Amino acid sequence: MSAPDGAKDNLLKELENFAFRSIPSVVSTCKIPSNSLESSSNQLQLLISSKGNEVATDEIKNNELLEIHRQRQTALINQLKEQLEELETYAYESGDGVIPSNILLERQRIVMDQLKAQLNFNLDNIDTLSDSELKTSVDNAVRDIINPLKMKSHLVNQLKTQITDLEMFIHFLQDEMLGDQEPCGCKKHEGLEVNRRKRTPSEREEIRAKTVNIMERAMAVLQIAATSQFGCSAMNSQQFQSNVLKGTPKGNHYGDLRARLEISVDHVLETCSQVECITDTDCTSIVSSENPETLIDSPRVTQIVRRELSVAIRDLMQHGMIEYGRNAGKKLVPFLGCATPTSSRYSSTVHPWNVIIRFYDMKGGRDYNSATSRKLSQSFGLNLDANAINPKQSFLSTIGSIISTHKPYKRSSDAQFKAFICAGLNQRKLIPWLKLIVKNQHILEIFYQPWSYVVKTNFDDAFRSIERLSLYGFNLPVDVAVKQFQDMSEAF
Structure with a gap:
């Protein structure tokens, strides 16, 4: 724009020649239709000749040129994309390349849609979130799904542990009972130990007290977990009974x-x-x-x-x-009080x-x-x-x-x-x-x-x-x- 009037025409011609210069292609030569080029050139010549050398004419001419250049660049970019996709597809089918980018993007889109539906995750404002905010949102959505499953799995493991402890306790009692009996000598019981060591009553009482103490502690932990998971307990579900004192040693005469x-x-x-x-x-x-x-x-x-x-x-x-x-079951597993009595x-x-x-x-x-x-x-x-x-x-x-x-x-x-x-x-x-x-x-x-x-x-x-x-x-x-x-x- 600041060039002398005599040099402006030369500069415009050089710019026009540079803009219409073709770009080489690997597969095929990228050619712009000649009729479109000629029509654009004629329009430009008419525009230049009709406007003269005024400043307003120069601004309009430059805007028109930029618009024409944008259209040409868009057409060239689309053509290059098509050629690139054809090359990637050909290489993938030949076994020498990776999956084409368009197919990869389509599959990623399907995965994202499924995750969005399953996690109830909102992606509408994804363009406005920063990287840290996006990671936090994804972590929260995943945590909402995984945490209940972890709690249920933890509760099931606790129940399995308690059942195993009960089975061991029952086997212990059975072995203790067999220890007080002498084998009869028949073929049915000849496999029993004859010289099995007998525990004294004080030892049996001490072992039983320790076992009961361990069981009570385990039941307390299980009750806390069950109450937090199910929102109820046997104490909340049981109603007061008028003869409740008769269940105690002092009241039940x-x-x-x-x-x-x-x-x-x-x-x-x-x-x-x-x-x-x-x-x-x-x-x-x-x-x-x-x-x-x-x-x-x-x-x-x-x-x-x-x-x-x-x-x-x-x-x-x-x-x-x-x-x-029934009552003993509630004492052993307190959250069974949630069920219908x-x-x-x-x-x-x-x-x-x-x-x-x-x-x-x-x-x-x-x-x-x-x-x-x-x-x-x-x-x-x-x-x-x-x-x-x-x-x-x-x-x-x-x-x-x-x-x-x-x-x-x-x-x-x-x-x-x-x-x-x-x-x-x-x-x-x-x-x-x-x-x-x-x-x-x-x-x-x-x-x-x-x-x-x-x-x-x-x-x-x-x-x-x-x-x-x-x-x-x-x-x-x-x-x-x-x-x-x-x-x-x-x-x-």
Whole structure:
């Protein structure tokens, strides 16, 4: 613009020649259509000749030239891009190059779209974010996805660890129980150690206390993790109960249960003194307490024994039992309180019939009743129990008989326990049988708390009350719960 007027024309011509100079191409020569060049040149010549040498004319001319140059550069750039893509594609297909940039960008775009959808990540303002801000945003989005998974995985690992510890604790208790028993010498138990070292009671108590302490600490950590994860706990889900103090050693006294047993015994004696009897001479006189040979066979007495006496003995045996049911599960894994509670009357403690079955299995009751001699005697209608003076043998035989008659019809534990009480009264061996169970140290350690009625009193005062029933002989039906089913089976 500052050149002399005579030199401006020469400079414009040189600029025009430089602008229209072609660029060499590797594949093909880049050529601008001649008609477009000629038309542009004619337009430029007309523009220059029409405007003269004025300053305004020079500015318009320069702007027009720059616009024309931009259009040409854009066309050349697009053509070079196409040629570059063709070269990359050819090299990639020939196996000598990497993936073409256009294909790579397309796949990267697909990956970014999927990550954006899965991470719920906003990329609208990506052009305004700095590098550090962009990294922070990506880290936060990934953390929102990974952290809940890590917490769940950590909780699952803790549960697995606790289950493993419980299994080890159970194996420890089983080994401890086996340590108190001598091998019988049979082929079945010949693999057991004969000279196994026995722990003293103080050592067992110390090991048990340490184990319980470790378990309580682990449960506390698990409860904190579960509460933070699920937002609830067993303490929040349980409602206050009016008899909550009865679950403590000081508040849970057996006085009411003991009085109920005394009342039920009095009721049985009163009813027995009023019912008709069946004797060896088929008499129908009023029962006298001075005649111990009298057999009480009255539906009324049977009803009282099953509904009152059996229930009273059951409740006394249940007093202070260790909880293994729903409530114990909440203490062991507190966040189970979040689930919908399902309650039943005896869901939290072990039924006394289960204790009887445990003692029955400990003494080899199944092997005793499955012996060949007993099977043959049952097949031929022989009674081997007449020679079974030992209370243990009569106990095993009676329990095996109750199981064989009640289990096929899926009778409840309560029904089988009532049958056990009736059978004990019939054979005048209820007290010896109960003594076998409640005075067994292994049973006491597994099932009963130190403050329970069985541990505190050894059931002695209850035995004195039950002993009053020995004034009468009983012939109570043992199969009340299954008789209807047996009659139906015989009918069909």
